Each structure stands twice: as structure tokens, then as C-alpha cells.
Amino acid sequence: MTEPVLLSVEGVAVDLPTPRGNLRAVDQVDLKVGAGQTLGIVGESGCGKTMLSRAILQLLPRKAKLSGRVMLDGQDLVQLAPERLRKLRGRSLAVVFQDPMTSLNPVLTIGTQLIETLQEHLELDVSAARKRSVELLAAVGIPAPEQRLMQYPHQLSGGMRQRVAIAIALSCEPKLLIADEPTTALDVTIQAQILDLLAREQRRRHMAMIIITHDLGVVAGRTDEVAVMYAGRVVERAPTPALFKKMRMPYTEALLAAIPKLDAAPHTVLPAISGRPPDPTRPIKGCSFSPRCRYAAGECFREKPLLAEAEQPDHQYACFHPIGTAAGVEA
Amino acid sequence: MPQVQPAPSREPLLTVENLVVEYAVGGKTIHAVSDVSFQVVRGETLGLVGESGCGKSTLGRAVLQLRQAVSGRVLFDGQDLTSMRGDTLRRMRQRVQLIFQDPIASLNPRRRIGDIIAEPLVISGVKDAKKRQQLVHDVLSAVGLDPSLVMGRLPHEFSGGQCQRICIARALVLNPEFIICDEPVSALDVSIRAQILNLLEEMKARYGLTLLFIAHDLAVVKAVSDRVAVMYLGRLCEVGPSEQVFAQPAHPYTALLIEAIPVPDPDVRPAESVAVGEPPSPISPPSGCRFRTRCPRADERCSDEVPELRAVAPDQFAACHHPLI
Numbered sequence: 001m002t003e004p005v006l007l008s009v010e011g012v013a014v015d016l017p018t019p020r021g022n023l024r025a026v027d028q029v030d031l032k033v034g035a036g037q038t039l040g041i042v043g044e045s046g047c048g049k050t051m052l053s054r055a056i057l058q059l060l061p062r063k064a065k066l067s068g069r070v071m072l073d074g075q076d077l078v079q080l081a082p083e084r085l086r087k088l089r090g091r092s093l094a095v096v097f098q099d100p101m102t103s104l105n106p107v108l109t110i111g112t113q114l115i116e117t118l119q120e121h122l123e124l125d126v127s128a129a130r131k132r133s134v135e136l137l138a139a140v141g142i143p144a145p146e147q148r149l150m151q152y153p154h155q156l157s158g159g160m161r162q163r164v165a166i167a168i169a170l171s172c173e174p175k176l177l178i179a180d181e182p183t184t185a186l187d188v189t190i191q192a193q194i195l196d197l198l199a200r201e202q203r204r205r206h207m208a209m210i211i212i213t214h215d216l217g218v219v220a221g222r223t224d225e226v227a228v229m230y231a232g233r234v235v236e237r238a239p240t241p242a243l244f245k246k247m248r249m250p251y252t253e254a255l256l257a258a259i260p261k262l263d264a265a266p267h268t269v270l271p272a273i274s275g276r277p278p279d280p281t282r283p284i285k286g287c288s289f290s291p292r293c294r295y296a297a298g299e300c301f302r303e304k305p306l307l308a309e310a311e312q313p314d315h316q317y318a319c320f321h322p323i324g325t326a327a328g329v330e331a
Numbered sequence: 332m333p334q335v336q337p338a339p340s341r342e343p344l345l346t347v348e349n350l351v352v353e354y355a356v357g358g359k360t361i362h363a364v365s366d367v368s369f370q371v372v373r374g375e376t377l378g379l380v381g382e383s384g385c386g387k388s389t390l391g392r393a394v395l396q397l398r399q400a401v402s403g404r405v406l407f408d409g410q411d412l413t414s415m416r417g418d419t420l421r422r423m424r425q426r427v428q429l430i431f432q433d434p435i436a437s438l439n440p441r442r443r444i445g446d447i448i449a450e451p452l453v454i455s456g457v458k459d460a461k462k463r464q465q466l467v468h469d470v471l472s473a474v475g476l477d478p479s480l481v482m483g484r485l486p487h488e489f490s491g492g493q494c495q496r497i498c499i500a501r502a503l504v505l506n507p508e509f510i511i512c513d514e515p516v517s518a519l520d521v522s523i524r525a526q527i528l529n530l531l532e533e534m535k536a537r538y539g540l541t542l543l544f545i546a547h548d549l550a551v552v553k554a555v556s557d558r559v560a561v562m563y564l565g566r567l568c569e570v571g572p573s574e575q576v577f578a579q580p581a582h583p584y585t586a587l588l589i590e591a592i593p594v595p596d597p598d599v600r601p602a603e604s605v606a607v608g609e610p611p612s613p614i615s616p617p618s619g620c621r622f623r624t625r626c627p628r629a630d631e632r633c634s635d636e637v638p639e640l641r642a643v644a645p646d647q648f649a650a651c652h653h654p655l656i
Contacts, residue, residue, distance in 0.1 A: 044521060188549075216521075221594070259595055267557075
């Protein structure tokens with residue numbers, strides 16, 4: 001990573017109390033994002049990817065316990081007073097959620113929601129904020145932006161609503177945008193448009209971005225680096241090309257193999273991953289993936305492998321028997 | 332390794348002819364399915380793809396007569412389902428089953444798994460409780476669940492993937508010939524999705540099933556289908572053998588859908604999406620070809636004249652005035 005570090009997540013853990021005992025949603029995660037860079041966080045539901053993004057945003061549920069540091073531009077967000085934090089969110093740090101219907105306020109017009117954000121953070125007067133809102137809506141590809149300002153979220157399609165949510169997120173020129181499953185609720189042709197829009201605005205604004213998704217296809221062509229999460233931990237992290245070409249962690253391999261490929265013949269048997277992810281309230285000794293892993297042996301069941309850098313700088317994985325290495329062959 | 336599939340005969344098991352389904356909403360009419368015709372031959376899987384709101388689920392329900400068609404016919408094994416009522420229809424439905432998208436919502440949360448799966452048997456008049464028990468036991472083993480552990484438990488004790496196995500077991504217990512799968516894997520995670528897709532293929536071979544597989548994910552559809560039908564705003568755009576359609580789409584909408592799929596390969600730079608806008612409302616669909624408002628090839632003829640499905644290659648049909656092949 002040649003760009004200066006903008007966001008640094010250091011030893012972050014999130015614990016949630018549940019009736020069935022403590023649930024460790026995020027377990028000792030370290031991540032870095034450089035200015036203008038894109039990080040993809042990939043994992044299945046329940047792997048902790050959304051909780052991690054909430055930890056970065058300091059938007060965790062009230063009962064959650066957070067430990068570790070979240071450094072944005074040299075400031076530790078965990079220690080920041082609520083008032084300072086509120087100024088920072090929206091201004092330096094913005095978010096786009098999965099479901100634009102629930103992230104937009106249904107009883108306020110699009111215009112009110114945009115103008116409010118601009119006034120709050122940029123101290124613009126109403127007419128300047130209004131003018132800027134129209135420009136923003138036009139920039140995210142909304143036709144007839146003037147008229148849209150008067151409309152309510154329910155009058156727009158899902159794709160248009162997500163564009164509005166992106167316009168609000170971009171309105172104060174944030175340094176970091178977190179997009180949490182931004183296209184999961186959208187159709188595939190609309191998904192491509194929204195991902196292109198995010199990429200274009202990111203380049204133009206030299207903004208850093210974290211894309212959180214369950215779809216390896218979404219991160220493949222659109223990120224600089226990918227972190228794969230499993231059971232609350234980052235299990236592999238590498239520059240995107242290296243992750244896809246020289247993946248070391250058996251979970252990454254299995255996840256990629258399980259996706260139906262367009263160029264495969266019909267009725268090809270898919271290499272499914274047996275079993276299912278572990279119950280997060282019942283932590284397993286050893287590697288969390290070991291019960292489902294076809295390479296697992298002795299120590300995998302006894303000890304947790306640490307996320308460590310190996311032969312390539314920037315390529316980290318948490319595995320005793322990484323694929324394509326001597327230790328992996330032994331297994 | 333391709334699985335061994337029973338060779339589809341040419342005998343159609345299901346024939347849908349000029350089916351029209353409309354909904355009345357607040358004094359307006361939603362044209363959900365407009366003049367759709369297709370066939371599914373015995374032993375094959377027909378994949379039905381399209382984006383949300385294109386009418387694919389309505390079509391699936393209309394086949395089963397869970398939605399009243401405005402006009403058109405649905406022939407199952409030569410008999411017209413649209414003219415059947417009451418008992419005759421109920422008996423026919425034993426041969427056609429449905430699997431839904433949300434496996435948890437489609438199981439009654441207060442009933443035990445054993446009872447949920449036995450219910451279709453009770454309805455269809457299997458009076459011998461022992462026999463029912465045996466059939467439930469067999470079908471649970473077939474879908475990879477341990478009957479002794481599962482039968483006495485409630486749906487909330489199971490994960491999404493396991494619930495979908497239970498739904499599949501319920502669909503199979505009457506030994507049907509035809510199953511309509513409506514987005515059976517879209518609520519599931521990648522690793523579980525592959526398990527369920529493999530299971531459906533296995534069950535198809537074991538029970539000699541014919542499938543109508545409805546989904547929005549082209550890669551998933553291709554993985555299981557012999558032929559695909561692409562639907563847009565209530566009409567069929569293209570029908571043909573899966574491999575052929577994916578290699579050489581004839582309808583511009585099919586091409587757009589294929590291009591829009593994110594490929595899990597960093598060397599494949601995502602093609603800059605064409606500014607094609609969004610699907611229009613099914614309340615007032617465009618005249619002529621319904622895709623014309625988003626189509627790069629559209630001209631005057633496309634707004635004047637509804638394109639018919641025409642052969643563009645052997646077994647491949649497209650409803651387009653300016654097909655790509």
C-alpha cells in the first residue's frame with residue numbers, strides 16, 4: 001500500500017450479551033485502508049462483517065462491548081466524545097446501507113434529507129444547500145433532480161433510492177465511505193449501475209471505500225485489497241489479484257469454488273462446503289473453520305492459527321496448512 | 332463432472348399456452364404475465380430468469396392455479412388445469428409441488444417437523460399412520476437429515492439451509508412428477524446454496540423429476556437448467572438450451588443480464604454498465620416490445636409492433652425485431 005494510511009483498525013473485538021451467553025461478533029480484527037483505496041470485506045451472514053463496520057462507525061448496539069482502537073486520520077474514534085463523533089460522521093466518514101428504504105426517512109422529502117445534511121455539516125444556507133443537492137442528485141444519475149427534491153422515498157424505485165442514499169453519503173465529500181451490502185437488495189442490472197457509480201465517484205473524489213459484501217464477484221474487479229471473514233475473524237487478507245490467484249486459506253478456496261460459474265456446463269456438481277458456520281455463542285477451540293475444512297489435521301483442532309504475513313508482504317492468512325505451500329501439501 | 336441426467340424425452344409434461352395474469356391494484360391493472368407460452372418436457376429442468384417484478388413468481392403460481400389466469404391454458408400431462416376445480420384439482424396438485432424462497436417462513440413455526448412433512452400425506456388421504464411415518468422417515472433421509480433427530484423438533488431449531496431441506500422433503504413426500512422451485516436458494520449463503528443446489532439435482536435424478544426453476548441469478552439457473560427462459564416485464568424474451576443462450580444470447584435483454592453478473596475473477600474488469608435506466612412499471616408497460624425503453628437497438632418498429640418469439644437458431648427462440656444473432 002503506497003498511499004498514506006487513512007483508517008487503521010487495531011485489535012478490534014465486539015462482544016454482544018445474549019440470553020444464551022456472550023457472543024463474540026468480531027474477534028481481534030486488524031485492518032488498514034489507505035487514502036483513496038478500496039477494501040472489500042467478504043463473508044457469509046453472521047461472520048461479523050456488519051458488526052465490524054458498525055464498530056468503525058461507532059454505531060454498535062448499546063449493549064455491545066467494544067475493545068481495540070479505530071484510528072481515522074490519526075484520531076481514535078473509540079475515545080472521541082459523542083459530539084465530535086457526530087461531526088465526523090457524515091463529514092469524514094459516511095455510510096451507505098443495504099436497504100435504502102429503511103435508511104431514508106419515509107416521512108421527509110428527498111430534498112429535506114439532503115439539505116439537512118448539507119446544512120448540518122457544511123454550514124451552507126438553504127439556497128446554496130438546495131443548489132448543491134440538485135448537483136449531487138444529477139451526479140448520481142437521477143433524472144429530473146429538481147422535481148425529485150420534492151418526492152418522498154416511497155415514490156422512487158429501489159435503485160433510485162440507493163442513488164439518493166449515495167448522494168447523501170457523498171454530500172460532504174467524506175474521506176472514507178463504508179458501503180455495507182450496497183447492492184444486495186437490488187436487481188442485477190441495477191447492481192452493476194450502482195457499483196459503477198460508486199467506483200466513478202470514488203475515483204473523482206479520491207475517497208477511500210470499504211465494500212462489505214457476501215459476493216466475491218462484487219469485490220473481484222472493484223477493490224484493491226480483500227479481507228475474508230469467518231466466525232468473527234479475518235482469516236485471509238491480500239491484494240485482490242493475489243487473493244484470487246494465490247489464495248492460501250482453505251475457506252477462501254471453498255467459498256470461491258461453491259459459487260456457480262457461468263462458464264461451467266449445466267448439471268455440474270458444485271463443490272459445496274459441508275456443515276455450517278459455528279454457533280458464535282459456543283466458540284470452538286482451534287481454527288473455527290476446522291470442522292468444515294478438508295485439510296484440517298491435528299493442531300487445527302487444538303490451537304487457533306494467527307493471522308500472519310507469510311512469503312508475500314501484504315498477504316496474510318490464518319491457517320496451519322495453507323494451500324500451495326509445504327505445510328499445505330503435508331496436510 | 333456433469334451429473335448423469337435422465338435424457339429429456341420430447342414429450343411435454345407441462346404446456347403453457349398464451350397465459351395472461353393480471354392484478355387489480357387501486358383501480359389500475361398490473362400486467363404481471365402477458366401472453367406467455369412455453370413447454371417443459373418430461374425429465375428436463377427449465378430455468379426461468381428475470382428481475383424482480385418481471386412476473387416470474389406469478390407465472391409459477393398461475394401454473395399451479397394458485398393465481399387465477401385471465402386467459403390462456405395450462406396443460407399438465409395433457410389435462411387442462413385451468414378448467415379444473417375442487418377435488419380434481421387437488422388430486423392433480425399431488426403431482427405438482429412448489430418450493431418457496433424463504434424456507435423459514437414457509438414452515439409453520441408451531442408444528443413439529445414430522446407433522447409438517449406428514450401433512451401432505453394426510454390431505455391426500457394416506458390413512459395409515461404407520462405408513463405415513465415410514466414415508467416421512469424415508470424422505471427425510473433422502474434429503475440428508477437424520478429422521479430420528481429431526482422429526483420431533485420445531486422449525487426454529489434449524490438453520491435456513493436445513494429448513495430448505497425440510498421444505499424439499501415436504502415437496503417430495505407425495506412423490507410428485509413436477510416441482511416448481513421459486514428462488515429456492517436466494518435466501519441462503521453461498522456455502523449452503525451449493526449444498527441445496529446439489530441436493531435438488533440429486534433428488535431430481537432419484538425421483539425422476541421435472542423442474543421449473545425460477546431464479547434471478549443467471550449463474551444459479553445455468554448450473555441446474557437444461558433450457559432457460561428469460562422473462563422481462565411479463566413477457567418471455569428468449570427461450571433456448573442454457574449453454575447456447577449463455578454463449579450466444581439473441582435478445583439484447585439476455586445479453587444485458589449476462590453482462591451485469593459480477594464475475595469472481597479480478598482479471599475480468601467489469602464492463603462499464605450501459606446507461607439503460609430502470610424497468611418501467613408493469614401498470615403501464617411500453618407499447619410494442621416492452622424492453623425497448625432500455626434497449627440500445629430499439630427503433631420505431633419496436634414501439635409499434637409486439638415481437639413474437641421466433642426461431643433464431645436450432646431450439647433457440649427470441650422475441651426481438653433486431654436479434655443479436
